[in-house]
Amino acid sequence: MEAAAIQHTKKKTHFRWVVGALIFIVYTVAAADRANLGVALPFLRKEFVMSNTEAGALASIFLFAYSLAQLPSGLAYTRFGIPRVFSLAMLATSVFTGLIGTASSLLALKIFRFGLGLAEGPLPIGITSTINNWFPAREKGTMTGIFLAAAKFGPVLVPPVCAVIMYYWGWRHIFYFFAVPGVILSVVWLMVVKNRPSESPHVSAEELEHINDSQGAAAGQDADPAVTRDFALLDRIIRRSKVATIETTKGVFCSWNIMGAALGYFFMTAIVNVLLAWIPTYLISVKGYSIANMGMVAAAPWVGAVIGNLLGGAMTDRWLEKRRKPAMMMSAFFTTIMMVILINSPADPLLYGALLLLTGILLNIGYSTYMVYPMGMTSKKVYPMACAMVNTLGQLGGACAPLAAGFLLDSYSWNHVWIFMAVCSILCFITILTIREPVQG
Secondary structure, three states, rough: HHHHHHHHHHHOHHHHHHHHHHHHHHHHHHHHHHHHHHHHHHHHHHHHOOOHHHHHHHHHHHHHHHHHHHHHHHHHHHHHOOOHHHHOOOOOOOOHHHHOOOOOOOOEEEEEEHHHHHHHHHHHHHHHHHHHHHHHHHHHHHHHHHHHHOOOOOOHHHHHHHHHHHHHOOHHHHHHHHHHHHHHHHHHHHHHOOOOOHHOOOOHHHHHHHHHHHHHHHOOOOOOOOOOOEEEEEHHHHEOOOOOOOHHHHHHHOOHHHHHHHHHHHHHHHHHHHHHHHHHHHHOOOOOOOOHHHHHHHHHHHHHHHHHHHHHHHEEEHOOOOOHHHHHHHHHHHHHHHHHHHHHHHHHHHHHHHHHHHHHHHHOOOOOHHHHHHHHHHOOHHHHHHHHHHHHHHHHHHHHHHHHHHHHHHHHHHHHHHHHHHHHHHHHHHHOOOEEEEEOO
């Protein structure tokens, strides 16, 4: 039996991409579990009366809990490994998703959303740690782009699916339907994904060598030898230089590069979550769209986000040869412009959808790079904590922003919300200028 297993692993495999496909499916479901509230919110508010600020708080409470879970999750993964912690978190995510549909009061809604945030919090760290362990340096940006494309593909599916469910059964059944897939996927993950590819019977020696080929990746063997690119000017702008590999948790907290990336992520995640929480309400209450038009147009920024994340991951891996900072700066710069344009946006659903599609692309070209950036300056052992730090600050931004948007809507107008998001992107751009681009290898 053992000899057969050894013979099997000698065949050429690409099992890391099976893991990659599972990552995409799992996080599509997880992203849908968090995004469905935004679509249900206009209808849910008819049953539970609340102000815009209270509605924003309901959206934000998930992310406050989500951010609280990040650092403990990093420690849990370091101690207990990825498969068990991740599967348990996915199962708990499904349970709390279903419980939201049973809520009989606003307090119960808040408790279940808080529980959902705690449950889902470990998932991104588990996924990015899996990417860091299972993929070579030359593929990490691309795979992280695929992972974060899943985070936006969930919201693509949510508006039309929720519109159908609400039409036939009402808002509560949204959460019952969305709870089921995660239960199945938690079992699949536990059975399929190991901590490291060397522990998997499905990975050949040849594939394992490819995954561990950090020297080849550093030398740029994945680049097209026929193309020579001069990055001298760009490298001066992004302050590219050798940085010492961070080997300890203390080093993570003492690194401005890590903390600066986390702060930049704070501002960009703020924008993403305002759009996620409030766009369906905006389309119905301000634009006057029907449920069907809302379902189609509300999906547009997330279709763009899928494109942007995939494009950004591939661009930083290949064309920019693992430089992550330029994509961060590009997203922040162009997002500022798009937020200003959206102040005076067209009423026509087709034109407005196209504008939101472009916004999603530009906002997300650099979005995946925040998770990849610490991989270039930390050891694999410490990376889960570095990722947890970046995601903690990022999700705190995402938690504060919908609440701030609700306050602005109660006190001012939607124009002030667009300006608020433009300011966030400007502050992100300034922050990213201060960090260094590490020379990898």
